[in-house]
Amino acid sequence: AQSVTQLDSHVSVSEGTPVLLRCNYSSSYSPSLFWYVQHPNKGLQLLLKYTSAATLVKGINGFEAEFKKSETSFHLTKPSAHMSDAAEYFCVVSEPGTASKLTFGTGTRLQVTL
Amino acid sequence: DSGVTQTPKHLITATGQRVTLRCSPRSGDLSVYWYQQSLDQGLQFLIQYYNGEERAKGNILERFSAQQFPDLHSELNLSSLELGDSALYFCASSVVQGGTDTQYFGPGTRLTVL
Numbered sequence: 001a002q003s004v005t006q007l008d009s010h011v012s013v014s015e016g017t018p019v020l021l022r023c024n025y026s027s028s029y030s031p032s033l034f035w036y037v038q039h040p041n042k043g044l045q046l047l048l049k050y051t052s053a054a055t056l057v058k059g060i061n062g063f064e065a066e067f068k069k070s071e072t073s074f075h076l077t078k079p080s081a082h083m084s085d086a087a088e089y090f091c092v093v094s095e096p097g098t099a100s101k102l103t104f105g106t107g108t109r110l111q112v113t114l
Numbered sequence: 115d116s117g118v119t120q121t122p123k124h125l126i127t128a129t130g131q132r133v134t135l136r137c138s139p140r141s142g143d144l145s146v147y148w149y150q151q152s153l154d155q156g157l158q159f160l161i162q163y164y165n166g167e168e169r170a171k172g173n174i175l176e177r178f179s180a181q182q183f184p185d186l187h188s189e190l191n192l193s194s195l196e197l198g199d200s201a202l203y204f205c206a207s208s209v210v211q212g213g214t215d216t217q218y219f220g221p222g223t224r225l226t227v228l
Binding site for chain 2: 032034036042043044045046049090094101102103104106107
């Protein structure tokens with residue numbers, strides 16, 4: 001069975017400083033991994049995805065994530081946080097042959113302070 | 115804007131009642147997925163339809179059912195509602211990209227059961 005663990009339920013950074021949101025996954029197969037963002041009272045927006053091509057994946061709004069198979073990790077980073085980045089971030093795994101069922105992590109709430 | 119639409123945005127009803135949530139997928143997408151987001155359970159996959167046929171089932175209660183119509187829109191029916199069914203219900207649709215199914219989410223329907 002597949003699963004993801006988001007290691008921090010809440011992360012607080014100052015505007016202009018780097019962001020690191022941590023995610024570990026467990027999968028029996030070569031997974032597809034995603035990061036989605038949910039702004040307050042909004043739907044889920046795809047930030048980026050890993051699909052076994054390049055291990056460093058660039059997404060929207062300056063975010064990127066690196067797939068590390070040896071560490072079973074897929075951490076999300078951004079060099080410089082902006083106030084508009086404050087939101088809930090979900091790490092998501094999908095295995096082939098499961099009709100693309102997504103398994104979500106519990107989410108990390110990112111707070112950005114002045 | 116993901117291109118996935120959901121109606122209504124908000125729904126308030128009483129215990130024991132029945133409601134229908136509607137989802138229109140992105141143009142060209144054949145798959146529709148339903149998810150439930152609640153405070154205690156997080157984001158959970160409920161069910162998937164592909165081109166009118168049920169493809170996968172997740173943690174969907176027997177009181178809940180869904181269908182996908184020939185025009186590809188989908189409806190999620192919730193009956194004998196309980197207080198615990200209060201949640202945000204998301205619909206997603208997918209297009210195959212590079213061999214990986216990427217799901218795009220609608221804005222959600224917030225259901226409140228009183």
